[in-house]
Amino acid sequence: MKLTLKVFRFNAETDYLPHYDTIEMEVDPKEVVLDLLNRIKWEHDGSFTYRRSCRHGICGSCAIKVNGRSTLACKERVVDMVETFGTELTLEPVSKKRAIKDMVVDKGDFWQKYDKVIPWLVAEIDEHPKMENIIPPSEAEKLEDADYCIQCGCCYYACPVVEVNEEYLGPAAFEKAYRFTADVRDHAKKDRLQIVDQLGQGVWDCVKCFECAEACPKHIDPIGKITKLHNQIFEEGVAKSNVATRHAVGFKRSIKKHGILDEGDLVLYSEGFGVFKHIPEALEMFKKGKIVLPWNMPKSKNLDEIKKLVDIASTVKF
Amino acid sequence: MSKLRYALYTGCTARESTPELLKSTLAIAKKLDIELVLLDEASCCGASHLQDFDPFLSLVLNARNICYAEKRDLDMVTICNTCQLNTAMTKHKLDSDPELKAKVNEKLEEVGLVYLGTSNVRHFLYALIEDYGLDNLRDRVVKPLSHLNIAPFYGCHNIRPSELHHHFNRTKENPYNPTSLDELIEALEGNSVDYEHKNKCCGFHVDLQAPKTSNILTGNAIVDALDNNADMMVTPCPLCHLNLDVKQKAATKAVNRDLPNPMPILHLPQLIGLALGCTPQELGLQHHVTEVPA
Numbered sequence: 001m002k003l004t005l006k007v008f009r010f011n012a013e014t015d016y017l018p019h020y021d022t023i024e025m026e027v028d029p030k031e032v033v034l035d036l037l038n039r040i041k042w043e044h045d046g047s048f049t050y051r052r053s054c055r056h057g058i059c060g061s062c063a064i065k066v067n068g069r070s071t072l073a074c075k076e077r078v079v080d081m082v083e084t085f086g087t088e089l090t091l092e093p094v095s096k097k098r099a100i101k102d103m104v105v106d107k108g109d110f111w112q113k114y115d116k117v118i119p120w121l122v123a124e125i126d127e128h129p130k131m132e133n134i135i136p137p138s139e140a141e142k143l144e145d146a147d148y149c150i151q152c153g154c155c156y157y158a159c160p161v162v163e164v165n166e167e168y169l170g171p172a173a174f175e176k177a178y179r180f181t182a183d184v185r186d187h188a189k190k191d192r193l194q195i196v197d198q199l200g201q202g203v204w205d206c207v208k209c210f211e212c213a214e215a216c217p218k219h220i221d222p223i224g225k226i227t228k229l230h231n232q233i234f235e236e237g238v239a240k241s242n243v244a245t246r247h248a249v250g251f252k253r254s255i256k257k258h259g260i261l262d263e264g265d266l267v268l269y270s271e272g273f274g275v276f277k278h279i280p281e282a283l284e285m286f287k288k289g290k291i292v293l294p295w296n297m298p299k300s301k302n303l304d305e306i307k308k309l310v311d312i313a314s315t316v317k318f
Numbered sequence: 319m320s321k322l323r324y325a326l327y328t329g330c331t332a333r334e335s336t337p338e339l340l341k342s343t344l345a346i347a348k349k350l351d352i353e354l355v356l357l358d359e360a361s362c363c364g365a366s367h368l369q370d371f372d373p374f375l376s377l378v379l380n381a382r383n384i385c386y387a388e389k390r391d392l393d394m395v396t397i398c399n400t401c402q403l404n405t406a407m408t409k410h411k412l413d414s415d416p417e418l419k420a421k422v423n424e425k426l427e428e429v430g431l432v433y434l435g436t437s438n439v440r441h442f443l444y445a446l447i448e449d450y451g452l453d454n455l456r457d458r459v460v461k462p463l464s465h466l467n468i469a470p471f472y473g474c475h476n477i478r479p480s481e482l483h484h485h486f487n488r489t490k491e492n493p494y495n496p497t498s499l500d501e502l503i504e505a506l507e508g509n510s511v512d513y514e515h516k517n518k519c520c521g522f523h524v525d526l527q528a529p530k531t532s533n534i535l536t537g538n539a540i541v542d543a544l545d546n547n548a549d550m551m552v553t554p555c556p557l558c559h560l561n562l563d564v565k566q567k568a569a570t571k572a573v574n575r576d577l578p579n580p581m582p583i584l585h586l587p588q589l590i591g592l593a594l595g596c597t598p599q600e601l602g603l604q605h606h607v608t609e610v611p612a
Contacts, residue, residue, distance in 0.1 A: 209519035210478035
């Protein structure tokens, strides 16, 4: 199989702008993307630079982007990339704006944010225990697969919020926070939840795009952990009353009232006094017949059923 | 082909802030002789926010919605990506976890319902492609869209997480290179515009708490479509539509671009309706904040 590779080249020490090398290569479909990186270096240009180490999908070094898709080079088969994108593949670092040399990026912000969630077990450990400290399987299962994360950054650099909000901690840090908030031995659950509850940096700024779930080479489902953190924030009483928490709670309130969502009431309830900033937009929408007035608000049929279910199936209070 | 019948879960937006979506969906169903039975009993799906607060309640309410399609012995179709995601996620969880299904049914039984798992749940886009077929659709085109460059905006919740959607759609859409909308545009004889942001996020779900994020993401998508010569954008999701259409000025301002002309944003059934010869009135084009030129 003959591939055309467009390879991102940049040296932060000498180059003002990056450029792309085009390389034609005969490729065995069984090869993985890392084989291509090796062959570019060995057969075409010895100065080509990339990170790699274990070649077993466990060290997390070799994450790059192929045609914009985050991938762990040692795990991704060329044949699957060709099936998705065809025979012209663009190889780029996971983040072009963080590039130091070719595929190598500065992961400084990734690690700084990772550190913010206290990514270690906080516990009083008896160094000379008299008996084994047993964690029942039911407790251990709550971690799910959260400790399989290899910090490769695939999810972080696929996250669109990370690109536009420098404060945002991002899916990898949240995933790690959950790894400890779900750990029965840990004593810092509330501290971590307070960190991820903060507007701007925390889970409330997640846009729910599922890019992280799609990008994770270990199939850890970071957004699933983000949802769990939302749940723990309410369960542990950490949630403050703000626009984001009221927005989540507002759905229950509205469903109980009408079955279907009362969009206007949801914005009003979530924003409080902040609702005034929406007035110009609301007027434009009203002119176009996009706003249902309260007295015309439609209701679901069999609303009594919905009201009863909200009463008997609710499990969380706020 | 025997007449196609589905239970239509309209979602809330199509009954409130995007009435044109419901109107145009019903208009094209009539043209294509597809019967859509409205699920008027359905509640809101929780829009991917309710489960952040109360995941069990979210499952129960979504399961109830599916029950009403099952009672009618029909597959469900959705016209909102986020409704599709929440409904499909619920269905997948219940169908793969008998214990959880029993717990949910315990609640549903109190209102005389039972979730069985017998109805499939798909977005109308995929029902059209998989059951009606693009060839049949092509045969019904009376006003080909050949003069138009149309940028498809897929919307996250129809394509990601792909593993979930592949359980319900025969179309195995690749989230990194989705093609269904492009193929549909081509079937209507339009030119589909290839651009980087077609499978990216519009930021709708943080509109309230992080409007800057949301505006930048929406702005990036519109500007990218424009720079690739799009005359208009089309989306299967009313939430994406709200951001792209209603918030267009704020969004393009957030990415520091003055558009020479506003970018018209069509709902998927509106685009199909134009090709099938529906009038702008029938498709509710007058409801758009960003005008759609005649």
